Amino acid sequence: MIRLQNIEKVYRTNTVETMALNSISLNVAKGEFLSIMGPSGCGKSTLLNIIGLLDAPSKGEIKIDDQKTDHMSDKQLANFRNKKLGFIFQSYHLINDLKVLDNVELPLLYRTSSGSERKKLASAALEKVGLSNRVKHFPTQLSGGQKQRVAIARAIVGNPEIILADEPTGNLDSAMGNEIMDILQYLNTTEGATIIMVTHDENMAKRTHRLVRLFDGSQVQ
Numbered sequence: 001m002i003r004l005q006n007i008e009k010v011y012r013t014n015t016v017e018t019m020a021l022n023s024i025s026l027n028v029a030k031g032e033f034l035s036i037m038g039p040s041g042c043g044k045s046t047l048l049n050i051i052g053l054l055d056a057p058s059k060g061e062i063k064i065d066d067q068k069t070d071h072m073s074d075k076q077l078a079n080f081r082n083k084k085l086g087f088i089f090q091s092y093h094l095i096n097d098l099k100v101l102d103n104v105e106l107p108l109l110y111r112t113s114s115g116s117e118r119k120k121l122a123s124a125a126l127e128k129v130g131l132s133n134r135v136k137h138f139p140t141q142l143s144g145g146q147k148q149r150v151a152i153a154r155a156i157v158g159n160p161e162i163i164l165a166d167e168p169t170g171n172l173d174s175a176m177g178n179e180i181m182d183i184l185q186y187l188n189t190t191e192g193a194t195i196i197m198v199t200h201d202e203n204m205a206k207r208t209h210r211l212v213r214l215f216d217g218s219q220v221q
Helices: 044-051 076-083 100-110 115-128 144-156 173-190
Strands: 001-012 017-028 033-037 059-064 085-089 160-164 193-198 210-215
Touching: 001 033, 001 044, 017 044, 017 160, 033 044, 033 173, 044 160, 044 193, 076 100, 085 144, 100 115, 115 144, 115 173, 144 160, 144 173, 160 173, 173 193
Parallel strands: 033 193, 033 210, 085 160, 160 193
Antiparallel strands: 001 017, 001 059
């Protein structure tokens, strides 16, 4: 499903050159649940952003579902992300002025779905994460665990084949974190989603199929 070949990412200023990722090669199979671990600043989020086509590598090749992405225009990349990828972030990134249902609908605004179809899909996504009774609430009326469930519903509303999760349990206590992991495992095993998750939590990583460790921008496991 995902193939990275000799990926490098270098950040340059007038005086400093920083190697964020160094010769990363990684294959992720369809239906796999992969976790990425490593100390802060080792390149985990940079790698996830490159896999998610939010950033481009300095060198190397990316293929997603056998499609090369290096020659895509910004518009093509945006369309590809919208159809293939779902993103979950540590800090939720919900819009407080929008109700829960409207937050979940957002990715569908970039498709040709009708308003009624968007509401139907958003409601179904919220049902999957156990929040059918919160559709008319605002994010400020929710707990941290509920906000992350809304963020997951938003990520899956367009039925993406790949879910990228950056510290999805990082802001939650262990009980809420395990509930979020239960949802991710359900999406993986029952819905067939391919999931790549960045985490600092060894216990969460143990619940995935495979662990990749990074250190100073290089893959060490």
